[in-house]
Every structure is written in C-alpha cells, then in structure tokens.
Amino acid sequence: MQLTVLLIILALLTVIGYQMGRSRAVASVGGRIVELHSVPSYHGFYVALWAGLPALLLFAFWGASEGWLVMQMVLSGLPDRLVNGDAQSLGLLRADILNLAHGVTTGREPDPEVVAAAERYLRLHALGDWSLLVIGCCIAIGGLLYARGRIDPDLRARNRVERTVNIALVICSLVAILTTIGIVLSLLFEAIRFFAVVNPLDFLFGTHWSPQMAMRADQVGSSGSFGAIPLFAGTLLITGIAMAVAVPVGLMAAIFMSEYASPGLRTWLKPILEVLAGIPTVVYGFFAALTMAPFVRDVGNSLGLSVSSESALAAGFVMGVMIIPFVSSLSDDVINAVPQSLRDGSYGLGATKSETIRLVVLPAALPGIVAAVMLAVSRAIGETMIVTMAAGLTANLTANPLDAVTTVTTQIATLLVGDQEFDSPKTLSAFGLGLVLFVVTLTLNMVALRVVQKYREKYD
Amino acid sequence: MTDLVEQDTRAMSVAVTKSRYQSEEFSARLRRRYAAERRFRIAGMLAVGVASLMLVILLGSIVSKGYTAFWQAQIRLEVTLDKQQVEERNYTALVRQALYAQVPAATDRATRRSLNDLLSSGAPYELEAMVNANPSIVGTTQTVWVRADDEIDQFMKGFIRRDVPESERRLNDVKIAAIDALVANGSIRSTFNTTLFTAGDSREPEQAGILGAVVGSALTLVVTMLLSVPIGIAAAVYLEEFAPKNRWTDLIEVNINNLAAVPSIIFGLLGLAVFLGFFGLPRSAPLVGGLVMALMTLPVIIIASRVALKAVPPSIREAALGVGASPLQTVTHHVLPLALPGILTGTIIGMARALGETAPLLMIGMVAFIVDIPGGLTDSATAIPVQIYMWADSPERAFTERTSAAILILLAFLILMNGLAVFLRKKFERRW
Numbered sequence: 001m002q003l004t005v006l007l008i009i010l011a012l013l014t015v016i017g018y019q020m021g022r023s024r025a026v027a028s029v030g031g032r033i034v035e036l037h038s039v040p041s042y043h044g045f046y047v048a049l050w051a052g053l054p055a056l057l058l059f060a061f062w063g064a065s066e067g068w069l070v071m072q073m074v075l076s077g078l079p080d081r082l083v084n085g086d087a088q089s090l091g092l093l094r095a096d097i098l099n100l101a102h103g104v105t106t107g108r109e110p111d112p113e114v115v116a117a118a119e120r121y122l123r124l125h126a127l128g129d130w131s132l133l134v135i136g137c138c139i140a141i142g143g144l145l146y147a148r149g150r151i152d153p154d155l156r157a158r159n160r161v162e163r164t165v166n167i168a169l170v171i172c173s174l175v176a177i178l179t180t181i182g183i184v185l186s187l188l189f190e191a192i193r194f195f196a197v198v199n200p201l202d203f204l205f206g207t208h209w210s211p212q213m214a215m216r217a218d219q220v221g222s223s224g225s226f227g228a229i230p231l232f233a234g235t236l237l238i239t240g241i242a243m244a245v246a247v248p249v250g251l252m253a254a255i256f257m258s259e260y261a262s263p264g265l266r267t268w269l270k271p272i273l274e275v276l277a278g279i280p281t282v283v284y285g286f287f288a289a290l291t292m293a294p295f296v297r298d299v300g301n302s303l304g305l306s307v308s309s310e311s312a313l314a315a316g317f318v319m320g321v322m323i324i325p326f327v328s329s330l331s332d333d334v335i336n337a338v339p340q341s342l343r344d345g346s347y348g349l350g351a352t353k354s355e356t357i358r359l360v361v362l363p364a365a366l367p368g369i370v371a372a373v374m375l376a377v378s379r380a381i382g383e384t385m386i387v388t389m390a391a392g393l394t395a396n397l398t399a400n401p402l403d404a405v406t407t408v409t410t411q412i413a414t415l416l417v418g419d420q421e422f423d424s425p426k427t428l429s430a431f432g433l434g435l436v437l438f439v440v441t442l443t444l445n446m447v448a449l450r451v452v453q454k455y456r457e458k459y460d
Numbered sequence: 461m462t463d464l465v466e467q468d469t470r471a472m473s474v475a476v477t478k479s480r481y482q483s484e485e486f487s488a489r490l491r492r493r494y495a496a497e498r499r500f501r502i503a504g505m506l507a508v509g510v511a512s513l514m515l516v517i518l519l520g521s522i523v524s525k526g527y528t529a530f531w532q533a534q535i536r537l538e539v540t541l542d543k544q545q546v547e548e549r550n551y552t553a554l555v556r557q558a559l560y561a562q563v564p565a566a567t568d569r570a571t572r573r574s575l576n577d578l579l580s581s582g583a584p585y586e587l588e589a590m591v592n593a594n595p596s597i598v599g600t601t602q603t604v605w606v607r608a609d610d611e612i613d614q615f616m617k618g619f620i621r622r623d624v625p626e627s628e629r630r631l632n633d634v635k636i637a638a639i640d641a642l643v644a645n646g647s648i649r650s651t652f653n654t655t656l657f658t659a660g661d662s663r664e665p666e667q668a669g670i671l672g673a674v675v676g677s678a679l680t681l682v683v684t685m686l687l688s689v690p691i692g693i694a695a696a697v698y699l700e701e702f703a704p705k706n707r708w709t710d711l712i713e714v715n716i717n718n719l720a721a722v723p724s725i726i727f728g729l730l731g732l733a734v735f736l737g738f739f740g741l742p743r744s745a746p747l748v749g750g751l752v753m754a755l756m757t758l759p760v761i762i763i764a765s766r767v768a769l770k771a772v773p774p775s776i777r778e779a780a781l782g783v784g785a786s787p788l789q790t791v792t793h794h795v796l797p798l799a800l801p802g803i804l805t806g807t808i809i810g811m812a813r814a815l816g817e818t819a820p821l822l823m824i825g826m827v828a829f830i831v832d833i834p835g836g837l838t839d840s841a842t843a844i845p846v847q848i849y850m851w852a853d854s855p856e857r858a859f860t861e862r863t864s865a866a867i868l869i870l871l872a873f874l875i876l877m878n879g880l881a882v883f884l885r886k887k888f889e890r891r892w
Contacts, residue, residue, distance in 0.1 A: 067740040098740075162788045169702065172694035176716045176762070179755045183726060186733030249507045256504025269508055276515050278878055280816025282845045283522070283867050286852045290860065291521045321514045328511075352493055354500035375721060382723020384819035389852060409725050409819070416732065417822050434729045438722065445721040449714070 002129040006059060006136045014052040017144045021047030024151045038158035046157040049164055050147035055140040062132050070124045071097070074117050097121055187438055190431035197425045198226045203432055205229060209395035209406075211415060211426045226429050228436070230395040234405030238316040238387060239380040241401055245320025246380075247373055250327025257328070258335045259357055270329075277325035285389030288318035293390055300402055310392035313401040319386050323376045330375065334368025335361060367455035371448040378444035382437060384409040408433050522871075526864025532653035532666060533608040533616040535579060535642060537562065539587065540601045546591060551584035555606070562647050563638045574634050578642075580607040582667045605649065610665040610858035612639060616650060619857055656865060660831045661847065665858035668851075670866050672833045676746055676826070676841030677815060679834060683750020684757060684814050689807055691754075692761030693796075696803075699762070700769040701791050720759035727756045728823025736824060743825035744840040752820045757810040764806020768799040801888030808881040812874050818845040844870045 018041075025043035029035040036043070071094060078093075093114070100118035151157075195203070206227020257269055293314040300307030307313075338361050346356040362369070392404030393414060415430040480486055537558035545554055559575055566572050583606040591598060611630055614620050616639075626633050642648045659669025695716075703709040731752035735741045741748050772795050780790040821827070826846050834841035842850070844866060851863040 064739060071740075158786065162786060165788060166698075166702065169694050169698035172691045173698045173703070173712055173762075175691055175695065175755075175758065176719055177712060179719060179730070179758070180715050182734050183722065183730045186730050186737075187726075190733055249510050252504045252507030253511055256501075256508050260501055260504055261508075269512075272512050272515060273508075276511060278812065278816075278874060279518070280818065280845050280870065280874070282816070282818045282848050282852075283518075283871070286848065286863060286867060287518050287521065289852065290525075291517075321511075321518075324511050324514075352497040354497045355493070357500070378721060379723075382725065384723070384725045384822075385849065388819075389849070409723065412725055412729070413819065413822055416729075417825075417827055431729060431733070434726055438726050441721065441723055441726075442718060445718055449717060 002133040003059070003063075006055075006133050009137055010052050010055055010059075010140055013140045013144060014048045017047040017051035017147070018044035020144070020148055021045070021151055021157075024148060025153075025155075025157075028151060029153050036153050037156055042157040042161050043151055043155065045161045046155070047144060047147040047151070049161060051140050051144035053164070054143050055136045058136055058139060059132070062128070066125075066128055070121060070128060073124055074121045077120060078117055079113060101125075183438065187431055187435040190428055191435045194425060194428035194432045198429070198432075202226065203228055203429075204436075207397055209411075211411070211429055226425065226432075228408075228433065230397040231406060231408050231411055231433065232436075233397055233399075234312065234391070234395070235381055235407040235409075237312050237399065237401065237405055238319065238391060238407055239377060241313060241316025242319035242323055242380045243373070243377060245317055246323035246327050246376060249320075250324045250376075251331055251369065253324065254328040254331035254335055255357055255362075258332050259353065259361070273325040273328055276321070277329070279322075281322065281383060281385040282389070284318050284322050285385040285387075288315050288386050288390035292318050296402075305402060307402045308392070308404045310390060310404040311402050312391060312405045315387050315391040316401065318390065319380055319383055322383070322386065323380055326379060327372055327376050330372035331365070331369050334365040334372070337368070338364045367451050371452045374444050374448035374451070378441040378448075381444075382409065382441050384413055388413045408437050412437070519871075522864045522867050526861060526866075526868050528617050528619075529656060529858075529861040529865035530653050531617070531650045532655065533613040533648055533650050534605040535559070535562075535608050535612075536647040536649070537604050537606060538601055539604055541591065541598050543599050546598050549588070551587045551591075555579060555583050555587060562645070563641050565641060566634075566638060571634050571638075574632060575638055577609055578612055578635065578638060580609050580666045581664055582662075583607060605651070607655065607666045608648070610856060612648075613666060614857050614861075615639065616648065656862065660833050661829060661842065661850075662831060663829075665854075665856050665862055668859070668862060670844065670847060670869060672830060673842050673844045673847035673866070674869075675833050676749075676830075677843040677845075679746035679837055679841060680749040680753060680821075680843055681811060681815060683747055683837065684753040685807075685811060687751065687754035688757045688761055688810070692758050692807075692810075693765050693803060695758075696762045696765030696769060697791055697796070700766045701795065702787065716759045716762050720763060723819075724756060724817055725819040725823065727752050728820030730755070731820060731824045742838050742840075744828045744830070744842075745838045746834065746841045746843075747837040748824050749821050749826055749841075749843065750837075752824060753814040753817065756817065756820065757814045760810040760813065761803075761807055764809070765799070765803045768802025768806065769795060771802060772798045801884055805881045805885050808877050808884070812877040812881075815877070816845055816870065816874060818843075818849055821846050822849070844873075 022040045022044035024047075025036055025040045026033065033040060074097060075090075075094075096114050097118050098121075100115060101121045203226050206225065207229045208225045208227045209230045210225050253269075253273065257266055261269060289310070293310055296311055296314045296317075297307045297309055300311075342360050342364060343356050346360045347353075351359070387407045388410045391407060391410060393406050393410065394404050395406050395411075396403050398405065412430045412433050415427055415433075537555065538561060539554055539558040541554065545551075556572075556576060559579060560566060560572055563575060566575055586606050587604065590602075590604065608616070611620065612635075615631055615636070620630055622629075622636060631639075639648065655667060656669050658671055659667060660672030662668040699709060699712065703712075731748055735748045735751055736743060741751075776794055776798065777790050780794045781787070785793065821843055826842050827850060828840055828842065829850070830840050830842050832839075848863055848866050848870065851859045851866060
C-alpha cells in the first residue's frame with residue numbers, strides 16, 4: 001500500500017520536476033532559448049531524473065532485500081532455543097513465522113514465541129514500509145530541489161541526461177547476461193546440494209530411477225535411487241521419433257515451398273505451417289493424450305501388438321508434428337539463400353529440377369539444414385508439456401516405442417509440482433536433471449550457431 | 461511441297477546420325493528421370509499435405525470435442541420459498557422438494573435419493589444467491605432454472621449411451637427414467653453455458669469456469685509486458701545503435717541467442733530457485749509468473765527489435781546526425797518511430813508465446829487449485845494453459861469437453877494476437 005503511494009508520488013514529482021526544470025531554464029535566459037546550452041526539455045528531463053531516479057533505486061533495493069532484512073532482525077530477537085538449530089529447523093521456523101504473519105493456519109498449535117515473532121515481523125514490515133515512504137519522498141524532493149538549483153544557461157543538461165540514458169541502456173542489455181548467470185547459478189547451487197547426497201556418477205550412469213525417498217525404514221518400493229539413464233534413454237527415444245517425423249516432412253515441405261510452389265500457393269502454405277508453430281504445447285499435449293494415444297493403442301491392438309496406454313510413439317509423433325514448422329522455416333531460409341546461379345548452372349547441364357535440388361541445392365544448404373535439425377533436437381529434448389501429458393511416468397529402460405517411457409522434463413515437472421520440502425534429494429534431483437538438460441541444449445545450440453556462422457558466408 | 465521435302469531431309473539426317481538421344485536406352489532413362497522428378501515433387505506435396513492434414517485433425521478433434529461445452533443442461537424447478545426453511549437456510553431441502561414435485565412417479569426413498577444427483581451440487585447456492593439478491597420473493601413460488609449435474613448434461617448431449625447395460629453405464633435406469641419424465645414435461649433445457657465464462661475453477665465440471673484463469677493470465681501478461689518490452693527495446697537499441705563491436709557485446713549477443721533456445725522449464729527452475737527461494741516472493745502469484753515469462757520473452761523481443769532497427773536505412777541516421785542531432789536524439793526522434801511497427805509485431809508474437817506457455821508456471825506453483833478470481837499481483841492464481849493442463853488430468857468426461865472449450869478460448873486469443881501482428885506488419889510494411 002505504502003509502496004504504491006510512493007510510486008504514485010514519485011510519478012507526480014517526476015512530472016512536476018520536468019515542468020519546473022523546463023520553465024526555469026526558459027526563465028533563466030528570459031525566453032531567448034538560443035542562449036541555453038541544451039534545449040529546455042533537456043533541463044526538464046534533468047530535473048525529472050534527479051527527482052525520480054535516486055528514490056526509485058532505493059525502492060528497488062528495498063524491494064529486493066526487505067524480506068530478508070526484516071527476517072534477520074526478527075530472528076536475532078528470538079531466544080536461543082529456537083534459533084540454535086540446524087539449517088532445516090531454522091528454515092521451518094522462518095516458514096512458520098511467515099505463515100503466521102500472513103494469516104495461514106498450519107493446524108499445529110504455534111509456540112507463543114513464534115507468534116510474538118510473527119507480530120514483530122508484521123510490525124517491522126509496516127515500519128519499514130512507512131520509513132521507505134518517508135525517506136523516499138525526502139530523497140525525491142531533495143533531488144528535485146538540488147537539480148532545480150543547478151539549472152543554469154551553461155548547464156550541460158543534454159550531455160548529462162544522455163549519459164544517464166546510455167547507462168540505463170547498457171544495464172538493460174546486461175539483463176540477458178544476468179539471466180544466464182542466474183540460471184547457471186541456481187541450477188549449480190541446488191545441483192551441488194543434490195550431488196552432496198547422491199554420487200554424480202551414480203546419477204549419470206545408474207540404470208534405476210525411483211526418486212521416492214523412504215519415509216520409514218521398512219517401507220517397500222521407496223528406495224530413493226537416482227540413476228538417470230532410463231530418463232535419458234526415454235528422452236532420446238521420444239526425440240528420435242519426433243525427428244523421424246519432423247525432419248523428412250519439414251525438409252520436404254521446405255523444398256516444395258521454396259522450389260516448386262507458386263508464389264500464390266506459398267502465401268497460403270507458409271501461414272498454415274506457422275499456425276502449427278503458434279499452437280501452445282499444452283494443446284499438443286492434450287491432443288497427444290486424448291486423441292493420439294488411444295488411436296495408437298487401438299491400431300496396435302488390432303494388429304495384435306501390446307501397446308501401453310501412454311506410449312512413446314504417440315508423444316513422439318505429436319512432438320514431431322509440433323517441430324515440423326521449426327525445421328521447415330529454418331530450412332526454407334537456408335534453401336532460399338542458395339544463389340540462383342548454382343541452380344541455373346545445373347539446369348544448363350540438363351538436370352531436372354529434383355536432380356538440381358538433390359545434387360546441388362541441398363549439399364550447398366547442408367550446414368544450415370544440419371543446424372536447423374540440431375536446434376529442432378534441442379527443442380524436442382526440452383519440450384515439457386507433451387511428454388508430461390502423454391508419455392507416462394514410469395522410468396522404463398526400453399527401446400520399444402510402444403512402451404511408456406519417461407523423460408527428463410517430465411520428471412522435473414512431476415518432482416516439483418505441488419508442495420514440496422526443498423531439502424530432500426527428491427526435489428533437489430530435479431535441479432540435477434535441469435542442469436543436464438541445460439548443458440545438453442546449450443551445447444546443441446552453440447554447435448548449431450557455430451555451424452551456421454562458419455558456413456554462412458560461403459556464397460555471400 | 462517444299463516443306464515436306466525439308467522435313468524429310470531433316471528426318472533423314474536425324475536418322476543418319478541415329479543418335480544416342482533417340483536410343484531405347486536413352487528414352488528409358490529419360491522416363492526414369494522424369495518419373496523420379498514426379499515422385500520428388502509428389503513427396504514435397506505430400507509433406508505439405510501431411511502437415512496441413514495434422515493441423516486440420518488437431519483443430520478438428522478439439523473443436524468436435526469442445527463445442528458442446530458451450531451448452532449446459534438446466535432443470536426447471538417450481539420452488540416454493542417457504543419462509544421458515546429460508547430462515548433456516550435449508551435451501552437443499554427446498555430444491556429437493558421442488559425436484560420431487562417435478563417427477564411425481566418417484567415416491568420411494570431409494571428413487572428419490574438417486575434423484576438428488578440430478579442437480580448440480582451448486583443448485584442450493586444458486587437459489588440462496590437469488591433470495592439474497594431479492595428477499596421479497598420469500599413465501600412465493602418461483603420458477604427457476606438450475607444447472608443439472610454434469611452427468612445429466614453429458615447424457616443430454618448423447619455422450620452417455622442408453623443402450624449399454626446398466627452396470628456399465630454411469631447413470632442408472634431410475635435416473636434415465638426421471639430424465640425422460642423431465643424431458644416429457646419440458647423441464648430440461650439446454651442453454652448457453654455462461655458459467656464457463658463467469659466462474660473460477662471447481663471440482664464440479666458444471667460449476668467450473670475459465671474466468672479465474674483468464675484474469676490470472678491477464679495479470680501475468682501485464683507484468684511480463686511491463687518488464688520485457690521496455691528492457692527488451694532498450695537492450696536492442698543499445699546493441700544495434702550504440703554498442704561498440706568488442707568482446708563484451710559479442711558475449712551479450714551470443715547470450716541472447718542462447719537464451720532464446722533455453723527450454724522453458726529451465727526458466728521455471730530459475731524462477732523457483734531465485735524468485736521463490738532467494739527473494740521469498742509468494743508462490744502461485746502472477747507477479748512471479750510474469751517475472752519468469754518476462755525473462756523468457758526478453759530474447760524474442762530483443763531479436764525482433766534488432767531486426768526492425770536494422771531495417772531502418774542508415775541514410776536517415778546520417779541525415780539526422782548531419783543537422784546536429786545527438787546520437788540519442790537520432791534514435792529517439794527518427795529511428796525508433798520508424799522501427800516501431802516491426803518492434804510491435806515482434807512484441808505481440810512474444811506475448812502470444814508467453815500466453816501459451818505452461819511449463820515454467822508449473823514450476824512456480826501456479827497449478828494450485830484456486831476457486832477465487834485473483835484480485836492482485838500477489839494473489840494465488842492460475843493461467844489459461846495451466847487450467848487446461850489441470851482439467852485435462854480430470855477423469856470426468858465433462859472436463860474433457862471443458863478442456864477443449866478452454867483450448868478454443870486460448871486459441872481464439874492467440875489468433876487475435878497473431879492476427880493483430882500480421883495486420884500491423886501489412887499496414888506498416890515499407891520498402892525503403
């Protein structure tokens with residue numbers, strides 16, 4: 001609430017600052033704008049930036065650190081018997097305080113100390129918000145007055161404003177790097193915690209996947225073994241099926257569209273394929289689970305084969321359909337990039353169109369096509385919804401496409417959906433799988449990009 | 461005459477050279493080559509045909525499964541709003557009595573008990589809401605139409621067949637007889653299913669709606685847009701217009717290209733570890749969903765914006781710089797406005813992708829079962845694709861129908877957005 005008010009006040013002050021700076025600059029030279037170093041609006045921006053930016057930075061800093069700071073203060077005020085536990089009980093204590101503070105009842109009778117802590121948490125929170133409001137306003141008004149005082153015909157307002165904007169632009173472009181760092185660090189940290197419990201070699205080369213941890217010593221079937229080979233095998237199987245569908249169909253479609261289809265037909269066909277690319281994956285998943293899987297099962301049964309109700313074939317086939325436009329549009333681009341002179345040379349020697357395509361155009365476009373296929377593979381490996389909905393959950397080590405298999409992404413999704421404790425190897429193993437997934441897809445992308453870069457300029 | 465002679469000689473000369481080009485072997489080879497050409501061409505057409513056919517099958521199966529969800533069976537009740545029972549808030553009894561009155565044949569207790577399942581379990585609440593809205597009707601007899609149970613609805617739509625043996629049917633013979641009686645006296649009708657558009661999620665298919673998910677999706681998209689559009693455009697402007705060509709900017713470029721291809725579920729893991737784990741933001745909140753989606757769509761927007769900026773010819777920049785504009789003024793006054801349509805198109809496509817994305821939202825807990833319509837960015841919420849995922853898992857036949865209907869609604873949004881993008885591209889397309 002206070003934060004919203006602060007933002008509104010800041011917005012107002014910024015607008016006021018702009019007007020103030022502008023009119024003061026004009027007034028300082030008595031209306032002869034020529035005598036100003038920068039045009040009046042830059043003076044306006046200058047004051048507005050001083051009014052808005054420092055307070056906004058404070059706001060952002062506070063927003064990112066408030067929860068942690070307040071919690072630290074609350075914890076330091078608690079008696080030792082509560083705080084002096086291991087990391088796990090401390091985490092539990094934090095969760096209890098937060099739950100109580102937000103009015104979530106947990107069913108357990110809370111410790112009076114914890115209740116007091118929750119109240120203190122709320123009080124400190126409110127205090128923090130109010131002080132932020134006051135300090136933020138002070139900083140904003142102070143900045144506004146300071147900048148207003150500096151307005152002068154010789155003030156290099158434009159240079160200063162532009163430098164600030166430039167810095168902002170650089171920061172924006174760094175967000176991409178920050179995201180990557182965030183991904184790598186979050187995956188690494190959690191994966192390291194996982195590998196502290198489970199040997200990485202067992203994880204990468206073990207052949208038994210059963211992430212349920214035993215709650216009691218005598219429990220059956222909950223051994224908690226983390227051999228990921230069946231998941232990798234399942235992922236590869238489904239990816240293989242998807243590629244067997246997507247590569248021939250996508251490639252032939254691209255060839256047909258770029259070499260045979262008339263421009264009129266092309267304007268119709270391309271959007272149709274693009275629609276296929278724009279359909280959300282959850283829709284494909286629904287289609288795979290409710291239409292394709294029963295169809296595959298019925299056909300298999302009528303042929304006398306035993307097909308499980310969630311088969312790798314159905315999921316892989318639908319995934320292949322999803323990837324067709326991806327392969328076709330990338331291949332289309334590279335095929336179009338092959339210069340016409342090569343084709344003309346081939347026709348001049350008397351080759352038919354298909355011979356030209358097979359013997360001249362495709363070899364010339366091969367690096368691009370290989371890259372397209374690689375990107376498609378990485379996409380198939382990372383696809384989640386289709387396999388989660390249609391490929392099953394049982395970790396089978398099988399090459400039979402009619403069996404149910406499970407994949408890396410399915411396991412990540414099922415391990416982390418629902419309320420989980422965050423310290424058990426079961427949930428942490430999802431981050432281990434995520435790390436493998438990230439490394440594999442990243443490698444494929446890098447190789448694909450490198451291939452394109454290396455061979456692209458051949459004809460330019 | 462002369463013609464004939466000439467032809468003759470030509471024929472003769474050809475016959476004399478008796479070429480390899482007219483040998484049996486050659487024409488056979490030519491036939492083979494032409495046949496190969498035809499086959500190749502047909503293979504291409506087949507590929508395009510298969511892709512289009514799959515699209516038709518996909519959409520066709522969803523439409524044929526989903527269109528029935530837009531209708532819902534209702535049962536007419538003549539409810540006598542007895543004052544005492546209203547005061548005791550005993551609406552269940554009121555509804556049941558009215559129902560028994562509609563089916564006079566049902567007299568014994570067992571039959572009546574199975575009649576109770578004809579109505580949606582929400583029917584008493586509908587009545588209560590009606591009374592609360594207009595207390596003056598207490599004591600009168602009102603004709604109300606209340607929702608039928610989902611299985612009655614499915615039966616009316618013909619999805620539960622009468623000719624299967626009773627033991628394998630979801631409705632027993634007593635209920636079917638009661639339904640027939642209701643149909644006979646005109647007490648069942650099929651109306652437009654407004655619940656689907658005005659309610660949140662529910663365990664009962666006939667009470668479940670998509671509105672909560674639509675609001676959740678909208679809130680998520682707002683956060684995504686507010687973050688990714690300004691940052692994305694700013695990053696694109698910097699990289700395209702100001703950045704020096706050095707190792708750092710190369711690194712940023714490679715990074716952006718890689719991010720565009722990182723599987724979406726990885727972004728979900730990032731959101732889980734950083735936004736929920738580290739910053740302690742609330743689970744299931746559109747705020748977190750929007751943050752994750754923003755990071756995901758950022759590369760898409762940056763790449764599209766850079767293409768649009770690149771398409772603005774350098775002469776415009778040179779002219780602006782020539783009359784004394786600063787580099788920043790050149791960009792903000794001249795280059796950006798010209799590139800804006802292209803940037804907008806890319807942004808809309810990125811937003812459409814974010815709208816359809818499911819996996820990252822599963823990771824940050826937007827799969828929770830939430831009945832209420834979310835009111836703010838930190839409320840628990842779900843999104844349309846996640847709602848589809850959850851409904852697809854429900855065993856009831858009626859949820860299959862509603863899943864398909866939800867997919868149709870989602871696709872309608874996507875087609876609208878993509879249509880807008882295409883329209884913008886066509887309208888502002890410019891060749892320099």
